[in-house]
Amino acid sequence: MRNRTFIKHYYIMLLPGFVWLLLISIIPMFGIAIAFQDFNPGQGIWKSPWIGLENFEYMFSLNDTKTIFFNTVNIAVMKIGGNLIVPLIFAIMLNELRLMVIKRWVQTIVYLPHFLSWVILSGILLDVFSYTGPVNGLLHMLGIEPVLFFARADLFPFIVVGSDVWKEFGFNTIIYLAALTGISPSLYEAASIDGATRLRRIWHVTLPGLRTTIVLLAVLSLGNVLNAGFDQIFNMYNPLLYSTGDIIDTWVYREGLLNMQYGLATAVGLLKSVVSFVLIIISYLLASKFANYRIF
Amino acid sequence: MMLMLAFTSACNSTGSKENGTAENNTTPGVTEQGPADPFGKYEQTITLRYGKEVDPTDKSLPAGDTPENNQYSRYVKDNLNIDTKVTWQAATGTNYEQKVNLAISSNDLPDALVVKDTQLRAMVKAGQLEDLTDAFNRYASPAMKSYMEKTNGVSAEAVTFDGKMYAIPSIQVHSDGVHQMWVRKDWLDKLGLEPPKTIEELENVAKAFVEQDPDGNGQNDTIGIAGQQNGGRLYANFLESTNNTYGLDPIFGAYKAYPGYWLKDDSGNPVYGSILPETKEALAKLREMYANGLIDKELGIRKSASEPVVNGKAGIFFAPWWMGYGPLPDAIKNDPKANWQAYLLPLDAEGQFNAHMGAPSTVFVVVRKGYEHPEAIIKMLNLLIRDESKFDISVPVGHYPLRVPMSYMDESEYSAKALQEVLAGSKQSEDFTDPGYKLLAADIQNVKKVKKEPYDNMDIQYWDPQADLGVWSRIYSLLVGSSSLQQDYNKVYSLLYSQTRTMESRWSNLKKLEDETFLKIIMGAAPLDTFDTFVSDWKKQGGDKIIEEVKEYVK
Numbered sequence: 057m058r059n060r061t062f063i064k065h066y067y068i069m070l071l072p073g074f075v076w077l078l079l080i081s082i083i084p085m086f087g088i089a090i091a092f093q094d095f096n097p098g099q100g101i102w103k104s105p106w107i108g109l110e111n112f113e114y115m116f117s118l119n120d121t122k123t124i125f126f127n128t129v130n131i132a133v134m135k136i137g138g139n140l141i142v143p144l145i146f147a148i149m150l151n152e153l154r155l156m157v158i159k160r161w162v163q164t165i166v167y168l169p170h171f172l173s174w175v176i177l178s179g180i181l182l183d184v185f186s187y188t189g190p191v192n193g194l195l196h197m198l199g200i201e202p203v204l205f206f207a208r209a210d211l212f213p214f215i216v217v218g219s220d221v222w223k224e225f226g227f228n229t230i231i232y233l234a235a236l237t238g239i240s241p242s243l244y245e246a247a248s249i250d251g252a253t254r255l256r257r258i259w260h261v262t263l264p265g266l267r268t269t270i271v272l273l274a275v276l277s278l279g280n281v282l283n284a285g286f287d288q289i290f291n292m293y294n295p296l297l298y299s300t301g302d303i304i305d306t307w308v309y310r311e312g313l314l315n316m317q318y319g320l321a322t323a324v325g326l327l328k329s330v331v332s333f334v335l336i337i338i339s340y341l342l343a344s345k346f347a348n349y350r351i352f
Numbered sequence: 353m354m355l356m357l358a359f360t361s362a363c364n365s366t367g368s369k370e371n372g373t374a375e376n377n378t379t380p381g382v383t384e385q386g387p388a389d390p391f392g393k394y395e396q397t398i399t400l401r402y403g404k405e406v407d408p409t410d411k412s413l414p415a416g417d418t419p420e421n422n423q424y425s426r427y428v429k430d431n432l433n434i435d436t437k438v439t440w441q442a443a444t445g446t447n448y449e450q451k452v453n454l455a456i457s458s459n460d461l462p463d464a465l466v467v468k469d470t471q472l473r474a475m476v477k478a479g480q481l482e483d484l485t486d487a488f489n490r491y492a493s494p495a496m497k498s499y500m501e502k503t504n505g506v507s508a509e510a511v512t513f514d515g516k517m518y519a520i521p522s523i524q525v526h527s528d529g530v531h532q533m534w535v536r537k538d539w540l541d542k543l544g545l546e547p548p549k550t551i552e553e554l555e556n557v558a559k560a561f562v563e564q565d566p567d568g569n570g571q572n573d574t575i576g577i578a579g580q581q582n583g584g585r586l587y588a589n590f591l592e593s594t595n596n597t598y599g600l601d602p603i604f605g606a607y608k609a610y611p612g613y614w615l616k617d618d619s620g621n622p623v624y625g626s627i628l629p630e631t632k633e634a635l636a637k638l639r640e641m642y643a644n645g646l647i648d649k650e651l652g653i654r655k656s657a658s659e660p661v662v663n664g665k666a667g668i669f670f671a672p673w674w675m676g677y678g679p680l681p682d683a684i685k686n687d688p689k690a691n692w693q694a695y696l697l698p699l700d701a702e703g704q705f706n707a708h709m710g711a712p713s714t715v716f717v718v719v720r721k722g723y724e725h726p727e728a729i730i731k732m733l734n735l736l737i738r739d740e741s742k743f744d745i746s747v748p749v750g751h752y753p754l755r756v757p758m759s760y761m762d763e764s765e766y767s768a769k770a771l772q773e774v775l776a777g778s779k780q781s782e783d784f785t786d787p788g789y790k791l792l793a794a795d796i797q798n799v800k801k802v803k804k805e806p807y808d809n810m811d812i813q814y815w816d817p818q819a820d821l822g823v824w825s826r827i828y829s830l831l832v833g834s835s836s837l838q839q840d841y842n843k844v845y846s847l848l849y850s851q852t853r854t855m856e857s858r859w860s861n862l863k864k865l866e867d868e869t870f871l872k873i874i875m876g877a878a879p880l881d882t883f884d885t886f887v888s889d890w891k892k893q894g895g896d897k898i899i900e901e902v903k904e905y906v907k
Contacts, residue, residue, distance in 0.1 A: 097459045098478030118861060179655065187649045188573070206653045207875055294582045294652050295867040296877055313453050315860035316474050 091323040111323040120307065121324070128303040128328075131213050131284040136277045138221035139228055144270065146225055147232035148262055152254065163233070166226030178291035181219055182206065206292070209300045216289060216301065231273065232266060239265035272347040278339035282332045304328045388490035388727070390734045394433040398725050401462040402754055403455065404441040405448040412747045423744065424752040432731050436753040446583065456480065461720040464729050464754055467519075469510070469591060469850050472716045476513050482719040485517040487727040493734035495788055499523040499758050503712040510713045510850065520733060521713035522756035525764045527673045527837050528594040529710020531601040533698065534675055536667045537811065538691040539566035547695050551606050551637060554668075554698045558646035561667035577641070578666035579651030586652075586870055587611050590846040594710035597671040598657040600638065600647075605706035606698045607634040611870070613708050614847035614902055622847050622902040624895065626866055627887045635883060638874045652871050658682075664690055673764055673833030677825045684817060691812040694833050696841050705841040711849035715756050729754055741794040746822045760788055767792050768834035771799050771827070775807035795830065798823045803831070810835075852901040858894035865890060 086101065091111055093104040115121055146166070153159045169177070185191050185205040192202040205211055243261045252260065286305035293301045304324060312321025343349040406419050413422055420438040428434050439462040442451040452471055455461050461480060475481050500507050503523060511519040535547055540557070543564055548554040558576030560566070567574055580586060580598045587604055588596035589612025604611055609630035617623045625631060641647050648660065658679040660666040664687045675692065683690045696705040717733070719726045736752055743749060760766065766789060773779040774796050781796040802824040804814045810832050817824040851859060869886040872878035 096478045097457045098475075098480045100459060114857070120861065120864075182653075182655060186653075204649060204653070204875075206650075207877060209877065295864070295871045296652065296875065298864070298868050310864075311860060313450055313457075316453060316457065316470070317857060317860060318457060320857070 088322060088326050088329075090318050091326045093319055095318040095322075097318075107319070111319040112327075115320060115323050115327070120302075123299065124302050124304050124307045124324075127213075127300055128282055128284045128305075130300075131216055131289075131303060132281045134213065134217040135220050135284065136274070136281065138217055139224055139277070140270065140274055142221050142225045143228035144232055144266070147229045147236060148258055150229065150233065151236050151262065152258075163226070163229070167230065168226070169223045170227035172223070174285075174287035174291050177219070177223065178288065181215070181292065185215065206294065207296050209297050212293070212297045212301045216285070216292070220285060220288060228273075232269060235266050235269040236262065268347045272343060272349055275339045275343040275347065275349075278342070279332065279336035281335055282328050390491050390493040390731060391431070391738070392731065393431065394725075394728075397429075397433050397435050398728060399435045399437060400464060400725070400728050400753070401437045401439045402464045403448075403451060403462050404438045404753070405444050405466065405750070406441045407444045407748075407750065410748060410750075413751070414747070417747075419751065422751050423747055424749070427739070427743075428732055428735065428753060431735055432728070434728050434732065463723045464717060464719050466715055466754055466756055467718055468715055469711075472511070472519055472718060473851060473856075475718060476518050480721055481518045482721050482723055482726045483516045483518065484520065484719060484726055484730070485515075487730055488517055488520070491727040491730040491734070493737065495737045495790075496520075496730075496734060496758065498788055499737075499760060502760055506711070507713040510711070511716060519716035519718045520730060520756070522715045523712055523758045523761065524594060524710070524714060525757075525759055526709055526712065526761045527764045527834055529588065529672070530696075530707045530837060530841075531588070531596060531599060531670045531672055532694045532696055532833070532836060533602055534669050534671060534692050534694050536561075536566070536690060537693045538689050539667050541691075542566055542568075547693075547697060549697055549699055549703075551603070551698050554603075555641060555644075555646060558641070558668060559644070562645055566667060567664055573665060575648045575660050575666040576646040576668060577648065578657060578660050578669040579648040579654075581654045581657035582652060584652070584657060585612075586867075586874075588708060588710065590614055590711075590849050591851070592714070593708070593846065593849060594714055595672055597675075598669050600670060601708065602670050602698060602705075603638060604631065604634045605708065606700045607631075607637070608700055608706055609634040610706075610708045610844055610846075611866075613844065615844070616847065622899060622906055624890075624899065624902075626870075627890055627895070632880070632883045635870060635873050636880050639876060639880060642874050643876055647874075651875065662686060673837065674829045675833060676827070676829030680828070681817070681821055681825060684812065689812065692832075693810065694836050696836050696839060706844060707841055708844045708846070711846075712761055717754050717756055733758065737790060741791045745826075759790065763789055763791075764830060764834040765837045767795055768830040769838060771795060771831060772808075772835065775799065775803065791826075795827065799827050802827055847902060847906050852898060852905060854894055854897050854901055858898065862890055862894060862898075865893070 089101050090104075092106055092108060093101070094107050094110075095101070096104045150159055150162060153162075183189055187202055187204055191205070195202060203211075205215060239261065243265075244257055247257045247261055282304060284303045284305070286303070286309070289301055289303055290306050290309065293306065305328075308321045308325050308328075311317040311324070404419055413419070417423070419441055420436070425436050428436055440451060442448040449468070449471075452465060452467055455465070456471060456474055456478070459478075459480065467475065500521070500523060507521040507523055508517070511517050511521050533547075535557075537547075539561060540547065543560050543566060545557050545560060546553075548557040554577075561574055561576045563572075565572065565574065577600075578598055579600065580596075585592065585596050585599050587599050587601045588594065593613075607630050609628065610625040611631045611634075613625040615623055615625050615628075638647070642651065648654070648666070654660075657669075661669055662679050662682045664683065673694065675694070680690075680692055683692065696707070699705050717729050719729060732752075732754060733756070736749075736755060737758055740749065749755060770779070770784050770789075770792055773783075774781065781793060784792055784796070798820070801819050802816050804816055806814065815824065815828065817828075865886060869878065869882055873880055873882055
């Protein structure tokens with residue numbers, strides 16, 4: 057039996073998190089009332105007139121709504137895929153490196169971009185992919201006509217996903233590397249005694265060892281599916297890219313904050329929250345089923 | 353002096369009229385008895401908290417001074433005993449607008465703010481503003497009142513709701529709305545070309561600028577016509593009708609197209625300029641010019657549109673008269689030979705220059721409901737108008753707390769003409785006595801500091817910017833930018849400069865549709881006939897209803 061003071065410590069440690077959750081996530085939830093109002097900031101939520109589902113009706117009548125939901129899911133799903141697979145491959149490759157010095161160096165260098173903000177990175181990307189930038193310089197040397205990347209709606213999702221994966225893969229690799237240290241070296245020894253090549257060892261020892269981590273990360277990222285990355289897209293897009301690059305968050309920002317359509321913006325935001333909520337429930341159910349992961 | 357008296361009496365007549373509507377208003381701040389003094393110093397220090405717009409690139413404040421505490425705020429403190437405090441500050445432009453929007457939506461307002469039209473309307477609707485009718489009538493200086501008079505009531509109307517005045521409007525020179533063609537004349541001279549008068553000539557000049565290496569560096573790296581940056585406007589519109597730097601407005605004007613403006617059709621009914629055939633025609637030409645590489649390839653994508661101008665890579669751009677304030681100082685720092693001159697070009701098929709004109713008032717000072725001293729901002733603006741010419745503007749006057757531009761609407765052309773006459777020796781500074789042209793005396797005193805002989809040649813080699821860059825900025829803007837406005841040109845006004853009811857909810861969607869479609873058409877990402885789809889979508893998605901409302905409004 058554990059003694060009582062031990063449990064009390066746990067509760068005290070829980071407290072800051074709980075307060076944070078209450079302040080940042082629970083209390084602002086009352087704001088969703090705005091979605092059903094003709095919101096007037098002077099009168100506040102308590103006194104603004106109620107208008108029922110009018111905001112939702114208008115929302116569904118807009119062509120934009122379909123576009124932004126599709127774009128959000130499209131970009132987010134590609135990001136989740138890239139952010140699972142690329143770090144995994146990279147971690148396995150690092151794991152095969154025998155020179156510890158090089159391994160450390162590589163690891164340090166690739167996770168540096170994680171610490172840069174999108175405000176800075178997007179500026180760099182706009183330069184790199186600009187009409188006179190290095191990428192077009194390279195294309196020019198290869199005899200290819202210059203491409204105006206940020207005018208091409210068809211390429212934009214790939215730039216967004218590619219740059220996000222590039223920024224994050226080093227950092228995500230750390231999780232896999234941690235999981236890799238948990239695989240017993242005796243398994244590798246046994247495999248090599250049985251005559252397994254490197255590839256075989258990766259296939260039969262490394263990958264199965266990482267399976268739960270992979271499943272866990274995949275399932276947990278489901279809850280994030282509708283967060284396609286406001287900071288990144290907001291700093292890079294322009295009207296030419298709306299058709300494939302405008303996501304729920306950027307749209308809500310423009311409508312809500314710039315155009316003061318509080319009710320409409322909140323309605324769209326609410327719909328996003330509802331969908332996200334369902335996805336989170338599903339992901340936790342899946343997580344407990346496949347990875348045996350439970351919070352409580 | 354006589355003039356002052358004349359203004360005072362002229363204003364009194366309207367003053368009493370406005371008094372009539374506001375008789376029953378007891379504004380809490382206006383409780384003092386006796387005649388009000390527009391420049392009266394408070395006996396006890398009062399505090400005014402405000403949100404401030406700060407230009408992050410501005411390095412002009414001397415060491416120890418801050419946006420909150422500088423020569424201007426101290427001047428206000430010394431003369432009026434008002435302690436101005438900055439509640440929050442945000443970078444100029446979108447950042448500041450967002451901050452104001454946040455303050456409005458969270459109902460967490462400082463005592464006073466500078467806002468734009470849509471924000472003013474939202475705040476009035478939300479009941480967040482103090483009624484300024486009484487304070488204005490009692491405290492506005494004759495000069496301020498005379499500026500408002502000169503707009504024929506347009507400025508007063510913009511801030512009056514249900515007979516109450518809820519803001520002090522800016523009164524801007526109308527040349528802020530006229531977008532002229534700025535050209536590198538040294539490039540023209542080098543290639544043996546004339547300033548382009550027609551669209552066809554414009555194409556030829558732009559083509560020469562792109563292909564014939566006007567900067568002489570042996571590389572194919574010059575831009576014909578610079579374009580707007582990411583988040584910028586292709587053309588000014590009725591809600592943001594002035595100061596659209598790097599837009600393409602005059603090219604639309606050459607086709608008699610006024611996208612973004614509310615116009616009257618032949619039968620007198622209101623129409624929206626963006627959906628008219630003239631606009632399609634202009635777009636078709638712009639699309640062709642873009643495809644031929646005459647317009648900046650990175651139109652609408654660049655982070656900063658001024659960059660190619662400053663770096664000497666662009667030969668033409670379109671902007672109002674005040675380019676001497678920026679970006680030209682930086683441009684001549686990089687290349688002292690960059691001879692930027694302004695023209696009212698290109699012309700339309702009949703040889704006329706068509707300009708859409710801006711609203712006289714585009715920004716407004718508002719006071720939070722319940723603030724005890726609503727007259728304080730009026731006194732501060734009175735003081736600014738009276739003493740602006742005395743200020744040392746090496747620190748930009750934008751640092752004056754809650755500054756909005758206020759002047760006669762013809763100030764810049766009038767001053768330009770006066771300067772020309774003084775330079776020519778036909779008039780002296782004593783000939784200009786109207787104190788309403790508040791900067792003119794200083795301009796006349798300073799002009800010869802920076803303008804070298806011959807006085808009638810405006811090319812850059814006859815200037816001495818290094819003598820005083822601050823003075824140069826203003827004088828160059830006036831003599832080069834505003835002088836061309838003395839000639840005749842066709843002035844097109846929008847039927848309205850603010851939103852109707854349906855616009856409040858639908859406009860952002862329609863505007864997005866418009867921005868997206870036009871940019872795509874010009875840059876070749878969509879066929880020209882997308883325009884027709886746009887027109888029918890625009891009408892369906894609320895446009896028709898809005899046209900009806902505008903009809904109602906102008907009736």
